[in-house]
Amino acid sequence: MGRILTYFAAMCALLLPQLVHADPADIDAASRGVVRVVIIGNDGDELYPVSHGTGFAVTQNAIVTNAHVVRDAMRDEDLRIGVVPNGGGEAVYGQLVTASSRNDLALVRLTGNLRLPPLAIAAQPVSGAGEVTSVGYPMNVDRAQGLDLTDLFRSQPPVKSRGFISGERPSRQFDTILHTAPIARGNSGGPLLDPCGRVVGVNSFGADNEGGDAEFFFAVSNRELVPFLKANDITPRLSDQPCRSLADLDEAERDRIEREQAEARQNLAQRAEETRAKRERALLRAQLSVAEDREDRMALAFILMLVAFGLGLWAWSQRERIGADDEDAALRIKKTNIAFAIAGFLVVVAFIAFITRPGLDEVDRRVAAMMAEGEGPDDGAPLAGQESGDLSLVCNVIPERSRITTSEAPEIEFEWTADGCVNERTQYGYASGNWSRVFVPNQEDAVSVNSFDPDRRIFRSERYLLQRGAMREARSARAKYTAPKCGVDGAATSLGDLQGEVLSQLPQQPNERLVYQCEMRD
Template sequence: MLLFSGLLAQLAHADPADISAASRSVVRVVIIESDGDRANLITHGTGFAVTPNLIVTNAHVVEQLRDDDTLIAGVVPAEGRNGYPARLVAYSPGNDLALLRIEGGGTLTPITLFPGAPDDGAEVYAVGYPGNVDLAQGLSMGDLVTPQAAVKTRGYLSGGRSSRSFDTLLHTAPLGAGNSGGPLLDACGRVLGVNSFGTVSDNGTDSAFYFAISMRELSAFLRRANVDARNSGLPCRSIADLDRAEAARAAGDQARQAAAAEAQAQSRQRAADKARRDAEMAVLSERDNGLALAALLLVGALGAGGWAMVQASKRRGRFQRKHVIGAAALLLAAVITWFLRPSLDSIDRRARELQEQPAPASSESTAPTEQTADAGAMICVLDPQRSRVTVSDITDVTLDWTQDGCVNGKSQYGLAQDGWSRVLVPGEEEAISLNTFDPATRTYTVERFLVGLDVMTKARAERARLGAPACGAGEEAARKFGENQQAIKALLPPEPNERMRYNCQTAP
C-alpha cells in the first residue's frame, strides 16, 4: 500500500508538456554513404542538443565515421523543414559517448541536464527514434531524413544496479534499435542519462530492462570537451502542485485577514465600551459634584437668609442690603449650578469624543511602513517554494517599476483584467514568456511556455502585428496594449512549463 501511494505521488508530478518540450531538443542522427549520384542510409540513432550546435549521442552510433571518410553524419530535428550536416568532435568509446557539431549555421534548442542523483523508482521517459516504429510505418530513406516527432516511452528507475564497464542507470522505459544516444528524462523533462543498450534474454530476444549512461559519466565527458551545458537541480514540482499551494496560501491569507479584521472589530468594540464607561463615570461624577455644590450653595443661601432675618428683627424688620444680596447671590448660584450639571444624554457625546482621540504612539512598535510600488529600482529574488524551474537560469531580477506600468524605463506593460503583463515572443528561442507584476504585493512572475514551432510561428506573426506603446503613453494606451496581447495569450497552453515567482524589495 505504501509503495502504491508513493507511485501515485510520483505520477502526480509527471507533466507531458515538459516531455514534449524536451523532445524539441532530440534529433535523429543519420550516417549516410554518398557516391555523388545517390545516397544510402548506413545506420541511424538518436541524439540531443546540449548547446545550440552540439549534439550528444552514443559512440557506437557514429563509430563508422572514424573508419570511413566517405561517410556523412547528419542530424534531423523533430521540427522544421530539413536536417543539418554534422561533424564528429568528441569520441569516448569507453563509456559509449560522442559529440557532434552541427555545420552550416543550424541551431537547436538545448535540453537541460539534472545534475543530482535520481530517486529509486522514479518515473522516467525515453525519447528517440526506434527503428521498429519506422519499419512498422513503412518509412523510406527520404522519410528518415525529414523532421519527425520523436517517440516517447515511460518507465521507472531501478536503483542500485549498473553495468561494470561504466556507470549506468537501469530502467524500464522501452527502447528499440535507433533509440541509442537518446535522452532518459525525468518527469520535468531534464536529462538523467543517455540511453545505450538493453538486456538480452537467453533466447536472444529483447527483454524489458534497459541501461542509460549516467549523468556522472555524461558530465565528465562534457567537461573534457569544454561544453557548458544547461543544468537544473531544483526539485521537480508540477504546476498543479503550485496551484494547490497558492490556493492554500490564498485561503490562509484570507483566514488571517478575517481573523485580523475580527480582532480589530473586537478591539474597537472594547475601546467603545471603555469609552462609554469612562464617559458615564465622568458625567455621573460631574452630576454628583454639581448636585453637592448646588446643595451647599442652597444651604448657604438659606443660612444667609436666616441671618438676614435675625439681623432684620434686631433692626425692627429692616433688612440690610448686603444680607439680601448675599442670600440672593447664593440662591442664584445654587440654581445655576443645578442646571449646569451635565445631562445623562451627554454620555454618548462624551464617549464619541473619547474614541476620536488619537492613540499614543508606541515606542516599541516595529511594524514596517507600507512601501509604494513606484519607489524606484527593486531587487526581485526568486521564491523557490512558489516556483517551478526546469530549464531557466536562476538569477535575481532588477526591476524599476512606475505607476504607469513602465519597466526599467523602456518596456511598457499592458493593463488588463488580470493585471499588468508583458508577453515576450523572441525571434530565436522557442519559448514564450508571460511576465506579470503585482504592485500591491510586489510580486514579479515569469511564466515560460516551451511551445512547438507551429505555435511559435503564429505567436511571432501576432507579435509583428502588435505595436507596444512607448513608456509614458498613458493609461488608455496601456489598456489597449493589454487588450491586444490577449491574441497571443490565447495561443498559449493552459499551463506553463515554468513559473518563477520573485519577491521584490527596494534596492539598497
C-alpha cells in the same frame, strides 16, 4: 518465472497511483531539442545514410550522442555527421568535438544555425521505481512506417516510450541507469527523461532478450554526462528542483490561500474581540470620567451660587444700614455695589459651569479618543513610494510555489510605476484586473507571460515551451501590434486588449511557473 513477472506487474499497478506521471507537455517540450544523427556517405554527387542514431541539445549549437553512433565517422574521414532537427528546419552538418569510448559519450558541434532548445539535466539522482521516458528514432519504427533511407534526412517527430527505473549500476566500466522504457537501434544517444522532461541519462544499449526474458535497457547516467560536458567547456543547464505537476502546484496554492484566509479570519475575529474588550473598558472609563466631570461642574456651580448669595445678602444688609446722615454713606454704597457686582459675576460663572457640564454625547467622544490611544503615527501609513503607486523592488523566487524545469531563477530588480511601467521603458497591459506583459522572443522557442500584483507584490513568470510551428504562429500574432510606450494615455488598457490574440494561441497550461516575492529595495 511467469508467476514472478505477473506478481511484479501487479505490485507495479498498486504503486503507480503514488508515482509522479510524466506530463506530455513537458516531454514534448524536451523533444524539441532531440535530433536524428545520421552518418552520411558520399558516392560522387549523391549522399546516402550509412547509419543513424539520436542526440539531444546541450547548448543551442551543440548536441550529445553516443560515441558508438559516430564511430564510423571517426574511422572514415569521408563520412560526415548530419543532424536532422525535430519539428522543421533544415538538416545541418555536425563536427565531432570529442568522443569517449569509456562511457560511450560524444559531443558534436553544429555548423548551421538551428538554435536548438537545450534540454535541462536533472541535478538530483533518479529515484527508485520512478517513471522515465525514452525519446529517439528507433529503426524498427522507421521500417514499420515504410520509410526508406532518404527519409532519414527529413524532419520527423521522435518516438517516445515510457517505463520505470529499475536501478543504478556500473556497467562496462561506467555508471548506468537500468530502466524499462523501450529503446531499439536508432535510439542510441537519445535522452532518458524524468516526468518533468529533464535528462536523467543518455540511452546507450539494451540487455539481450533471448528466451523471452523481460527487457531491460541501459542509459549513461548523469554522473558520467555532467563531468563529460564540463570537461569540454559546456556548462550544462542543471535543474535541482523537485518534479511536481502544475496540478499539484495549483492544489498546494489553493491550500495555501485557504490557510491564509482562515488565518486572516481568525486574526480578524481576534482583533474584533480585542477591539470590543478595549471599547468596553474605554466606555466604562468614559462614563466614570464624564460622571465625575458633571458632578464637579454642578458642585462648582452650587458653591459659586452660595458665595454669590452670601455676598448679595451682605451687600443688601449693608445697604439697609446706611442712613441719610451717615458720613461714610458714599464709601459704603460703593462697597455694596462692588459686592453686588461680584455676586452677579459669580452667578454668571455658576450658570456657565452648569450649562457646560458634559452631556451623554461626551461619552462617545471620549471613547473614540481612548480607542485611538496607542496607535502610532505610522500605523496604517503607506510605505515609501507607495503614496503615488511607485515601487522600487527586489524579487526572489519562492521555490515551493514555483515549477521550474529548464529555466534559471535569478534575483530580479525593477522599478514599477502606478500606470504599469517597468524600468521606465516596458509597458505592462491591464485586463481583467491583472497587470501582464507577453514576450515572444525571436531567439528562443518559448513564450513568457509576466504578471505583477502591486498590492501583494507578487511577480510571476509563466513560460510556454512551444514547438517551432506553434512558435511561428505566436510570432505572427505578436507582429500584428506594436506595444505602446510608457506614459502614453490609455497604454495599459490598450496593450491588455492587443495581447489577447497571442494569449488565445497558448496552451491551457504553461510548462513552467516562476513565482517571486518582491520587497522594497533599500
